[in-house]
Amino acid sequence: MLHYKTFILRDDAPWITFVHGAGGSSTIWFKQIKTFASEYNLLMVDLRGHGGSKDHKTKQKGRYSFSEIGDDIIEVMEHAGIAQSHFVGISLGTVIIRDLAERYPNRVSSLVMGGAVMKLNLRSRFLMNIARLSKSVIPYMFLYSFFAFIVMPKKNHKESRLLFINEAKKLYQKEFKKWVTLFTTLNPLVAFFRMKETHVRTLYIMGAEDYMFLPAIQKLTGHHRNAQLHIIPDCGHVVNVEQPDVFNREVFSFLQKGK
Numbered sequence: 457m458l459h460y461k462t463f464i465l466r467d468d469a470p471w472i473t474f475v476h477g478a479g480g481s482s483t484i485w486f487k488q489i490k491t492f493a494s495e496y497n498l499l500m501v502d503l504r505g506h507g508g509s510k511d512h513k514t515k516q517k518g519r520y521s522f523s524e525i526g527d528d529i530i531e532v533m534e535h536a537g538i539a540q541s542h543f544v545g546i547s548l549g550t551v552i553i554r555d556l557a558e559r560y561p562n563r564v565s566s567l568v569m570g571g572a573v574m575k576l577n578l579r580s581r582f583l584m585n586i587a588r589l590s591k592s593v594i595p596y597m598f599l600y601s602f603f604a605f606i607v608m609p610k611k612n613h614k615e616s617r618l619l620f621i622n623e624a625k626k627l628y629q630k631e632f633k634k635w636v637t638l639f640t641t642l643n644p645l646v647a648f649f650r651m652k653e654t655h656v657r658t659l660y661i662m663g664a665e666d667y668m669f670l671p672a673i674q675k676l677t678g679h680h681r682n683a684q685l686h687i688i689p690d691c692g693h694v695v696n697v698e699q700p701d702v703f704n705r706e707v708f709s710f711l712q713k714g715k
Contacts, residue, residue, distance in 0.1 A: 459508030481507025
């Protein structure tokens, strides 16, 4: 089972499950704990190969799939006795929780999609192809650091960029290869998500400087009735780290309005 932590307010409090992106861990949510633990029970998971789940053993010896990674989270929920939860994801974590909403709608109370990845543009597809072709010959930390700088290039992105790079150092090379291969299955899945709206209430919260992923989210939220978008000025991809006060306020308000 995945490594996880819970912060329990009381037995009857609603749950929030936080899901990090590729190369991160549950530690990226440290600026959210105090705010949300005042009203909710919290579940923090480390995805396979990341953080405390670095040595997590799976039955899959080959490539990963988004459904398998999502099922890891459902396994933790069942073990912890969590029937239903709000889900907050960042970066690639948004794809995982959107897939959970599609396959387990009764488990998902609402979705918060921070730095959402719902389309790979030409630049991001080019970067993924570089990673796929060179993952066996170039040290993975060089590739990851390069990608982190491309996605989070500005001075005010430095904290989140370094946080993800430092967390990625805990990955094994073999694990990195599996996550890179996972990206090859991303485009068809997110194309389906852009076409088919979920009936779950969804907040997309994006940085105004998230130039690789924001345009697709602006287009998506323009025609998905259950989705709303909040754009944070002077902010890049990892919105919960770069602008935690704004992120916490907007997410908390969204969750409270859904009661």
